[in-house]
Amino acid sequence: GAGVSQTPSNKVTEKGKYVELRCDPISGHTALYWYRQSLGQGPEFLIYFQGTGAADDSGLPNDRFFAVRPEGSVSTLKIQRTERGDSAVYLCASSSGVGLTYNEQFFGPGTRLTVL
Amino acid sequence: AQKITQTQPGMFVQEKEAVTLDCTYDTSDPSYGLFWYKQPSSGEMIFLIYQGSYDQQNATEGRYSLNFQKARKSANLVISASQLGDSAMYFCAMREISSNYKLTFGKGTLLTVNP
Numbered sequence: 001g002a003g004v005s006q007t008p009s010n011k012v013t014e015k016g017k018y019v020e021l022r023c024d025p026i027s028g029h030t031a032l033y034w035y036r037q038s039l040g041q042g043p044e045f046l047i048y049f050q051g052t053g054a055a056d057d058s059g060l061p062n063d064r065f066f067a068v069r070p071e072g073s074v075s076t077l078k079i080q081r082t083e084r085g086d087s088a089v090y091l092c093a094s095s096s097g098v099g100l101t102y103n104e105q106f107f108g109p110g111t112r113l114t115v116l
Numbered sequence: 117a118q119k120i121t122q123t124q125p126g127m128f129v130q131e132k133e134a135v136t137l138d139c140t141y142d143t144s145d146p147s148y149g150l151f152w153y154k155q156p157s158s159g160e161m162i163f164l165i166y167q168g169s170y171d172q173q174n175a176t177e178g179r180y181s182l183n184f185q186k187a188r189k190s191a192n193l194v195i196s197a198s199q200l201g202d203s204a205m206y207f208c209a210m211r212e213i214s215s216n217y218k219l220t221f222g223k224g225t226l227l228t229v230n231p
């Protein structure tokens with residue numbers, strides 16, 4: 001079966017532009033997470049969806065970042081007025097539930113965002 | 117305080133030998149899970165092994181084992197019989213019940229396996 005997919009794989013944009021990053025989770029997975037991985041660092045949590053709602057958006061760095069998951073499957077991370085500091089790999093992960101601490105998160109290949 | 121600390125930025129090991137990657141964690145949650153992920157140069161995050169805070173025995177998955185010392189708050193990854201394909205970044209991560217099950221990652225250890 002298909003894993004988590006993310007598009008585009010690479011995105012180069014100019015400072016001040018708007019970008020959208022897409023995540024297709026594993027079919028049937030209700031939980032979806034976005035992480036950001038800067039060079040030489042571990043992934044950092046951005047936002048978590050359970051179904052259609054954002055259950056925890058405490059990791060979003062500021063109000064330029066927004067994410068949606070309108071039908072409970074595909075999610076889009078939206079970044080307005082991009083800054084050079086937004087350059088990173090954006091990872092999406094999904095899991096089948098959150099009832100237990102053990103609930104493996106399956107990661108997508110990531111989108112590498114470069115802001116010039 | 118850092119929730120996950122990986123003190124080894126880089127490690128080297130000879131092929132076929134065993135290597136231990138260190139991880140210490142900090143939490144006050146009574147229930148939590150510890151994970152190790154491998155990230156090759158291609159970038160994907162590959163789940164390796166999981167240890168629950170209430171698990172009595174150390175987790176094992178093939179050549180991977182987790183040396184879990186709860187009192188010391190450490191969860192070291194042991195890779196036995198290293199292979200050239202094991203060369204990658206390795207991340208320790210924790211999931212706490214109080215944090216909506218998000219993963220908190222350490223900074224990683226770059227493992228290089230020498231032939």
